[in-house]
Amino acid sequence: MEITKKHSFHGELTVPGDKSISHRGIMFGAISNGLTEVTNFLQGADCLSTISCFRQLGIAIENDGSRVLVHGKGLRGLKKSELALDVGNSGTTLRLISGILAGQSFQSVLNGDVSIQKRPMKRIFTPLSEMGARFQCWDAMHFPEHPIKSSSGRAPFTIQGGNLKHIHYQSPIASAQIKSSVLLAGLYGDGITRVTEPVLSRNHTELMLAGFGANILSTETTAAVWPEPVLEGQSIHVPGDISSAAYFIALGLISPNSELLIQNVGVNPTRSGILKAALAMGGNLTLLNERTVSGEPAADILVKSSSLHGTVIEGSIIPTLIDELPVIAVMASFAEGSTVIKDAQELKVKESDRIASVTENLMAMGADITPTEDGMIINGGRSLHCARIRTYGDHRIAMSFAVAGLNADGETSFDDENCVTVSYPSFYQDVERLLK
Numbered sequence: 001m002e003i004t005k006k007h008s009f010h011g012e013l014t015v016p017g018d019k020s021i022s023h024r025g026i027m028f029g030a031i032s033n034g035l036t037e038v039t040n041f042l043q044g045a046d047c048l049s050t051i052s053c054f055r056q057l058g059i060a061i062e063n064d065g066s067r068v069l070v071h072g073k074g075l076r077g078l079k080k081s082e083l084a085l086d087v088g089n090s091g092t093t094l095r096l097i098s099g100i101l102a103g104q105s106f107q108s109v110l111n112g113d114v115s116i117q118k119r120p121m122k123r124i125f126t127p128l129s130e131m132g133a134r135f136q137c138w139d140a141m142h143f144p145e146h147p148i149k150s151s152s153g154r155a156p157f158t159i160q161g162g163n164l165k166h167i168h169y170q171s172p173i174a175s176a177q178i179k180s181s182v183l184l185a186g187l188y189g190d191g192i193t194r195v196t197e198p199v200l201s202r203n204h205t206e207l208m209l210a211g212f213g214a215n216i217l218s219t220e221t222t223a224a225v226w227p228e229p230v231l232e233g234q235s236i237h238v239p240g241d242i243s244s245a246a247y248f249i250a251l252g253l254i255s256p257n258s259e260l261l262i263q264n265v266g267v268n269p270t271r272s273g274i275l276k277a278a279l280a281m282g283g284n285l286t287l288l289n290e291r292t293v294s295g296e297p298a299a300d301i302l303v304k305s306s307s308l309h310g311t312v313i314e315g316s317i318i319p320t321l322i323d324e325l326p327v328i329a330v331m332a333s334f335a336e337g338s339t340v341i342k343d344a345q346e347l348k349v350k351e352s353d354r355i356a357s358v359t360e361n362l363m364a365m366g367a368d369i370t371p372t373e374d375g376m377i378i379n380g381g382r383s384l385h386c387a388r389i390r391t392y393g394d395h396r397i398a399m400s401f402a403v404a405g406l407n408a409d410g411e412t413s414f415d416d417e418n419c420v421t422v423s424y425p426s427f428y429q430d431v432e433r434l435l436k
């Protein structure tokens, strides 16, 4: 596939359902009593991995391509899977399911793709072990034919769960995956489990678990969950994913004479830092029709071409736009002046090292970018030219550089453009449709 400069983008679009909320709908439905219906479910590879893991754990799940029905079996209704659970490319699946499996009396084996096998899991082993779960990592090269014990702190690994104690975990990292994993294990604890984070991360778990009937309380950066709730199946309508809308926000802002209306996007303040960052850069963005969908704030976002300028992105806003930083870096390359991104060392442990992958590709396109230990500095305003993009199999890198390529001279090509199926299977078709 080659991408060339296009002049402007116009029209209305809806982006697919939110990935974080889709995962949680399946997981919480599986451990609730009765039927959970998830509409506008994201049919991306990551969320399909969550469905297949819970099917392996004995949960009947019907998926007609949009609506998903989960026949929940209650907190203690999961069955041991004889085969390893394969989370594919999905860190959210792996870390959240581990919290649930920590509470089961059986053993589970978890594995995923080569990217997952590089991602750090000690961050969940530490609190879940403190609660009483036991973990054993295996050497990925020889697994499963010749299981060799490893101390890698990465997948593949075995969890032996059961008889959990409650804890108050002071997480060193602002991570919704760590927080959610501990809170889910806390459902099986012997008292109130609390998680305190340095900065508040996305709170979809707290909002949705409360909707299923859990007793859960959030105060600033601490969330507390009471054990042994009776969870009841729910109807969840998933709002559009702001992380997917981000590519169209960037495209609308940096492409000349463009105007896009992105409908029904989740704008939970713990997720929507990109809106604040884009406004700080001088972006013409308006939120319309603000409403609540299944307990989550949603709105339509009107985006118009803008002359952007640089900004500083640091501190407590970082967890609210962590997945959007690659496309924000692309926006910054089209802005006048410098943009400084700090406190974002978590970028190094996503599907790729996103400080390195963003830097490499933006440099290849002629941008002025310097990587730092915890972010990057971009001196914008240079015109970009085509390059062959190395995605490292990372969906967010592919989509961010599609946005760059649509505003760069020449033919931009990709080593693997298909990795977008992880979170946005119809991405290229949606871009095509909005071309004026």
Ligand SMILES: O=C(O)C1=C[C@@H](OP(=O)(O)O)[C@@H](O)[C@H](O)C1
Pocket: 019, 020, 021, 092, 174, 175, 176, 177, 178, 180, 201, 202, 322, 323, 346
């Ligand atoms: O909880 C979630 O759904 C997610 C949390 C974030 O990860 P961390 O918790 O590792 O920051 C984010 O990057 C990921 O895409 C989804």
Ligand SMILES: C=C(OP(=O)(O)O)C(=O)O
Pocket: 046, 089, 090, 091, 092, 093, 323, 350, 351, 396, 423
């Ligand atoms: C980091 C991401 O997802 P996960 O951690 O679930 O793989 C992402 O979608 O950008």
